[in-house]
Amino acid sequence: MYQTIVIGGGPSGLMAAISASEQGGRVLLIDKKDQLGRKLQISGGGRCNVTNRLPYEEIIKHIPGNGKFLYSAFNTFDNESIISYFEGKGVKLKEEDNGRMFPVSNNAKDVVQTLLSHLRDNQVDIKTNLKVNQLVMEAGRITGVETDRGTFVCRSVIIATGGKSVPQTGSTGDGYEFAMQAGHTITDLFPTEVPITSNEPFIRSKVLQGLSLQNVALSVLRKNGKPAITHQMDMLFTHFGISGPAALRCSQFVYKEQQRQKKQAIQMTIDCFPDESLHALTQRVTKILKDNPDKAIKNSLRGLVHERFLLFLLERTGIDETTNYHHLKREDLTTFLNSLKQFTLTVNGTLPIDKAFVTGGGVSIKEIQPATMQSKLHDNLFFCGEVLDIHGYTGGYNITSALVTGYVAGLNAQKAAL
Incomplete structure (x- = not known):
């Protein structure tokens, strides 16, 4: 029995698993690829633009796809929180043009390794090369996930599977199927930053x-x-x-x-x-x-x-x-x-969505609690990252959205499960 299962090991999933594990209890992170943080590793030309230091209003302007939805989440965890997190873990950051924040080392691996080390320190169970096939539902309640290697039981699930852009990183739209299985609406999907x-x-x-x-x-x-x-x-x-x-x-x-x-x-x-x-x-x-x-x-x-x-x-x-x-x-x-x-x-x-940097559309934010990332349809289902109908310009805005929503989803999913 796990308190929380996180599906997807991209930026939002990694942060969700970390945030959940900080509350205590058992957390499982599942990814169908053999390597976690693939998208982070190639972001910013391999340098990883971890966030942007512009004020809230400017960040929201640079997330034209439902950026205002993030205001409530920013009250819990924001761009300055992201900067403090990485610098507190020894990853020094530098500010470049238009507020973009990069590691001083110019190496995305430093960012990924920091997140992976934190997961290990918090004893998060990690299963890679494992495909989730569907949510397990009993009497309308989510009780776990069914995978290629059996069923894992839990009290809450976080879907952090990304969109359909950059599919080589594992973002192939699986999360939309899980969301629809739980009764959620998926808005039209389209390529952005393409x-x-x-x-x-x-x-x-x-x-x-x-x-x-x-x-x-x-x-x-x-x-x-x-x-x-x-x-x-x-x-x-x-x-x-x-x-x-x-x-x-x-x-x-x-x-x-x-x-x-x-x-x-x-x-x-x-x-x-x-x-x-x-x-x-x-x-x-x-x-x-x-x-x-x-x-x-x-x-x-x-x-x-x-x-x-x-x-x-x-x-x-x-x-x-x-x-x-x-x-x-x-x-x-x-x-x-x-x-x-x-x-x-x-x-x-x-060009098509698989050639895009970012996916437009996704799980309708009308069906998500903005302060907690909790589903309005299931009290133990949470969403974060690009699977949501939130999309921004390049420049650290999408990763900011992913890390912020991931942190908030993890925090509240684990609280709900304990």
């Missing part, structure tokens, strides 16, 4: 493949042409569409606009000079051209934007790159300048 696809001729021809644009404003447009979201970051043209930080952050809004507009094709725009008005840009470019009236336009404007993009926009506008200011038509210059401020492209979706 490259965006496009069938534009210039994408198919690969003329811009590999081209990176720095500090541009990338927008997803609503049906009325106004931005649903804008992210000012770097982006990259690929052979199938666009990628890079700005595109990844916009990806979930491409999906949402497709649902709202009930059509596949969605418009996006790129503003190469987000901090400069069209009027100011027009004056600046016109002065450059007037000061060099005999030079070819491609030479006069060298350095304005990346040369490949400059030549592409000139050709798209119908301007011969060897044309000088004397022979430049005013309407062509206006069109060119407009394309620098509002280059429009049609996109048709994103």
